[in-house]
Amino acid sequence: MPAQYDIVIVGAGIMGVASAYHLKKNNPGIKVLVVERYGAAGQGNTGRSNAMFRNTFSSSDNQILSNSSIDFYTHVQEELKVDIGLQKIGYEWLMNEKQLSRSEPFLEGMEKNGVEITRHGKDDLRRLLPSMVTEFGSSSEAALMELPSVDGGVFGPKCGRLDPDKLVRFYAGEFIKAGGEFAFNTEARALVVGPSKRLGIEGEPLVWQDFKVEGVSARGAIDGIIRAETIVLAGGAWENELLEPIGIECHAKSKKRQLFSIQAEGRKLEGLLRSDGFNPQGLLPLVILPKSGVHFKPVSEENAFWVACEDEVNRPFIDLPEHDLDRYTAERKYYERSVYPILVSYFPEFKDSRVKAMWAGLYSYNTIDNLPFVFREKNLIVVGGDSGSGIMKGDSLGRVVNSLYREEGETTLYGGIPYRTSKLSFERRDVEREEWVI
Numbered sequence: 001m002p003a004q005y006d007i008v009i010v011g012a013g014i015m016g017v018a019s020a021y022h023l024k025k026n027n028p029g030i031k032v033l034v035v036e037r038y039g040a041a042g043q044g045n046t047g048r049s050n051a052m053f054r055n056t057f058s059s060s061d062n063q064i065l066s067n068s069s070i071d072f073y074t075h076v077q078e079e080l081k082v083d084i085g086l087q088k089i090g091y092e093w094l095m096n097e098k099q100l101s102r103s104e105p106f107l108e109g110m111e112k113n114g115v116e117i118t119r120h121g122k123d124d125l126r127r128l129l130p131s132m133v134t135e136f137g138s139s140s141e142a143a144l145m146e147l148p149s150v151d152g153g154v155f156g157p158k159c160g161r162l163d164p165d166k167l168v169r170f171y172a173g174e175f176i177k178a179g180g181e182f183a184f185n186t187e188a189r190a191l192v193v194g195p196s197k198r199l200g201i202e203g204e205p206l207v208w209q210d211f212k213v214e215g216v217s218a219r220g221a222i223d224g225i226i227r228a229e230t231i232v233l234a235g236g237a238w239e240n241e242l243l244e245p246i247g248i249e250c251h252a253k254s255k256k257r258q259l260f261s262i263q264a265e266g267r268k269l270e271g272l273l274r275s276d277g278f279n280p281q282g283l284l285p286l287v288i289l290p291k292s293g294v295h296f297k298p299v300s301e302e303n304a305f306w307v308a309c310e311d312e313v314n315r316p317f318i319d320l321p322e323h324d325l326d327r328y329t330a331e332r333k334y335y336e337r338s339v340y341p342i343l344v345s346y347f348p349e350f351k352d353s354r355v356k357a358m359w360a361g362l363y364s365y366n367t368i369d370n371l372p373f374v375f376r377e378k379n380l381i382v383v384g385g386d387s388g389s390g391i392m393k394g395d396s397l398g399r400v401v402n403s404l405y406r407e408e409g410e411t412t413l414y415g416g417i418p419y420r421t422s423k424l425s426f427e428r429r430d431v432e433r434e435e436w437v438i
């Protein structure tokens with residue numbers, strides 16, 4: 001392997017491989033290397049995610065970034081005939097009157113921007129989800145948990161699920177076919193900063209010298225300094241580890257998030273899994289309950305539901321996460337005490353259901369506005385801040401990275417959508433805070 005590349009990308013999660021694909025596709029002559037600490041692409045948080053996608057966001061930027069990525073993923077599956085496990089099963093957000101009226105301005109914004117949504121009234125929901133409890137009457141348990149009634153729902157038909165491993169394999173495979181290289185089991189231990197013009201003076205770069213990132217100091221399958229004209233940092237939850245030592249802030253902090261797989265045992269749960277009327281697959285959509293963001297999706301091939309919960313408060317931020325994601329374990333008690341009581345109150349068929357598997361990963365929150373960032377500092381491009389929805393925007397972010405590399409002010413997203421490249425930077429950031437987070 002040459003020690004000099006045009007571009008070195010750190011990280012082979014969705015952000016790294018989508019960036020690698022677009023950089024190599026649009027600049028075919030360049031030498032691009034992706035370095036990855038793990039033994040394969042997509043083994044970080046991408047592989048641990050729920051891999052749902054939606055275009056139903058309050059922020060118009062998130063709408064555009066995800067909508068265009070969903071269109072590209074649909075193109076990959078339907079026109080390029082590459083199976084990425086994409087199924088538009090929809091999202092159904094269940095709400096009480098108060099939540100519905102609070103959401104109305106966001107819903108109107110989505111409609112104005114062409115995001116497809118269907119409002120479901122109580123009668124629709126009774127027909128679609130006949131077993132669901134919508135009122136709790138005098139239940140003392142429901143009163144204790146302050147469970148909102150279900151007065152309506154919002155359905156997003158362009159939302160759904162995909163297989164993140166298959167998606168990563170698509171990008172990585174195309175990148176390799178185009179001549180790109182991976183170095184797995186290779187850790188970038190530091191970004192190496194040096195003067196733009198080396199003068200041979202001790203302590204370079206001195207304060208009056210222009211500087212750049214010369215490369216990465218690597219350990220593993222490649223040992224030593226890998227030099228490159230441009231460095232792309234796509235390190236997910238671990239970006240602070242490389243940025244903080246060189247004094248660059250990316251406003252991201254990580255938090256553990258958990259997923260619980262529940263076996264759909266018995267007629268009632270199987271019936272719920274295969275709820276008709278929402279999508280062509282005859283499956284339940286992702287259902288978001290009106291309390292604590294508890295949500296669950298059908299995984300028909302495993303005859304299971306994956307259940308999760310929005311746990312924003314009283315959960316610690318992690319500034320510099322462990323490298324081994326297995327150190328972050330899912331907590332059975334958390335499911336039993338926090339998630340299950342809510343789930344079973346709305347859908348009694350979950351009573352006595354079994355957790356057959358559970359795991360955890362990290363969200364990397366952009367603590368300013370819950371939107372991703374893509375910015376450039378000299379010859380370093382940084383992409384991240386997924387805030388829990390990076391797979392669904394991965395393609396668009398890869399295109400923005402390519403435009404930053406090419407110094408193009410406007411990015412063309414899939415479908416010919418123009419998008420100002422600087423919008424996701426910090427210096428010239430121009431986005432609204434995302435309010436529809438789960």
Ligand SMILES: Cc1cc2nc3c(=O)[nH]c(=O)nc-3n(C[C@H](O)[C@H](O)[C@H](O)COP(=O)(O)OP(=O)(O)OC[C@H]3O[C@@H](n4cnc5c(N)ncnc54)[C@H](O)[C@@H]3O)c2cc1C
Nearest residue numbers: 011013015037044045046050052188236361386390391392
């Ligand atoms: C439980 C859970 C559920 C989620 N659900 C969804 C969902 O439904 N939909 C959705 O869109 N998103 C979801 N997400 C978020 C999604 O997983 C992330 O947005 C996405 O994976 C981020 O991609 P990434 O490439 O930035 O990070 P990662 O996939 O973590 O990739 C970063 C890679 O960089 C490597 N790396 C870091 N530092 C170095 C270094 N110094 N040297 C070498 N390699 C390095 C890491 O090993 C890693 O492989 C979920 C996340 C979790 C944890």
